[in-house]
Amino acid sequence: MAGAGWAPPRLDEFILTERLGSGTYATVYKAYRKRDTREVVAIKCVNKRSLNRTSVENLLTEIEILKTIRHPNIVELKDFQWDSDHIYLIMEFCAGGDLSRFIRMRRLLPEKVARIFLQQLACALKFLHDHNISHLDLKPQNILLSAPENPQLKLADFGFAQYMSPWDEQHVLRGSPLYMAPEMVCRQQYDARVDLWSVGVILYEALFGKPPFASRSFAELEEKIRSERAVETNLVVEAVRKDQEGDANAALSLYCKALEYFVPALHYESDARRKEAIRAKVGQYISRAEELKVLVTSSNKNLLEKGNPARELLKEMAKDKPRLCTALEVASAAIAKEEEGRDDSDALELYQQSLGELLLLLAAEPAGRRRELLHVEIQTLMARAEYLKDQIKMREAQSMGKEALAESVRSTCTLQ
Template sequence: KLQLNDFILKETLGTGSFGRVHLAQSKINGKHYAVKALNKHDVVRLKQVEHINNEPTILRDVAHPFLVTLWDTFQDDSHLFMVMDYVPGGELFRILRKQKKFSESAARFYAAEVILALEYLHERDIIYRDLKPENILLDAKGHVKLTDFGFAKRVPDITWTVCGTPDYLAPEIIRSKGYSKAVDWWSLGVLIYEMLVGEPPFVDKNPVGLYEKILDCRIPWPKDFSPVAKDLLLGLLTPDLSRRYGNLKNGSADIKMHPWFADVDWELVARRQAKPPFVPDIEGDGDSNCFAQYKEPNVSYGRQLNDDPHRAKFPAF
């Protein structure tokens, strides 16, 4: 098992509620990895122990070109650590904000790779539950890697937990109804819309207002919005589960065979041979210029006095 001493921790790549992700270089093989450090006290205080244990448990069971790889986990007295692929192209979110919106062909490329990742998870009874541009990283060649499996859950049929990111929540989650893998196909609709328009279809500064808009499901369509794309999104962004694409008897085939994807060679996509619309500008292994800069914390990791009341709560680490 790896330990913290096996790495040189470098700059912060991202921050979250419980800690941060660092770029790290292995002293063993010299390669760069992303090391997620989570504060145990905060995880326990915010009652997220189950979600946090879920992430490594699920990541150990999956292997797919469009999903991030987990290499190892460990803990010290105060933090949990996950060693994952370093995906140097940064977040799709950052590129989308820079470009304002994507062309249809660019949006289609990212959607296609995401669909294959979701399809793979669903075949294994895993709901992802947190699809959004911030959780889609680009590798050095410009291909997709889904990251952050904190909300992912193994669910053979139905679940009730309310979680996810407000803008991307499906109506059935807001209504506190039992829900299934179909929530990921709703989020795919939100993602495609946001890539094409530059903002999600439902926007409100107030969470209650936002939830009302999602439940009303009135989508603002820009004048120049492609009718074929609109037809696809109406099939994904429908509160009626008996009509939502991805949830019907043909499963994800209804999405993949939709006319909006007519030009997509799915075999090529699966082999990571489709041509990415954007190739990140990366200079060598360990370059982090595609990530935002963060103020570095004054945190010391690695204390192992074993006076830690929370250690047993995290068997996944």
């Protein structure tokens, strides 16, 4: 609802409620249509007094474009109205917020999710370019999600959009610096293809949690874009930090996740010098991951040994609780399966079955010594399950990395 100190404008057909966001010229509100349907919409309220000549032209272009296009991955303009103080754009409401918030809440997106979003963004962009429209301000904040669960991506905010044929060139600076193509940043002529650069930056941010050229000033941004130095991923920086702090478990996990992104890069990179640099990185991460694996395996054996006495005592105290006894037996089977070292996937499945039951039992367990022991046992088993999950991922990542390195060396030798 409206907070203290401000109130939304009034519109005859709508009830304006919470503020969804605001910018230099406009504020966006969630609203309900007063008619029987109670349709939920988003209303962009543009203050006329804040508009200069350029922003008026941009607003008119935005209305013109959105009134003439319909696409499932582009936010719909349902209507527009005006009064003496404001211009109102009545838009489709997207309950999932924007892509920037979606990434921030998850730190980074799984490749499968990023792939689906990129396909939807590509569909919207192709539709626009087929109609000679360039967005010119593509960024996660301007990409909305239809719903919190299983969202559909919706391209929004056409305030900088222009009708541009593929061969048209412009020089007006538009958009947000972090997502601008080099031609724009370096103040050169540009064409409709600048949108494609922005898509690449958005994809990088989805996968790694921050833009590739994050900078504190325009000059720093230009310098980073012009530089030939390879962009370091957030995962690698974090892995090195955890490694230096002596957190072998976290470092091992992060190195393996980094390999998941570097291996495809090694496969697709066509520039010989960059390929060699990536090859060296992959080799370095595999080598360090193998060293960390030895440390982690040793520390986890100690963890198991420490857990044994408490586990046996908990089993004794659980004799009057058949469900608890069964769950602990499943946990013991998981540990035995893991120690055999033959099928980690089976062991992980047993851990997950046991933990699912033990967490339910913990919630119902009254305070006392048995609850304390059960809490400790759950923490131990969770640590074992996470470790095992990382082991499986690490083996897959290392295997992929070694295969990619071998293939890369073979292809280089063939070319020579």
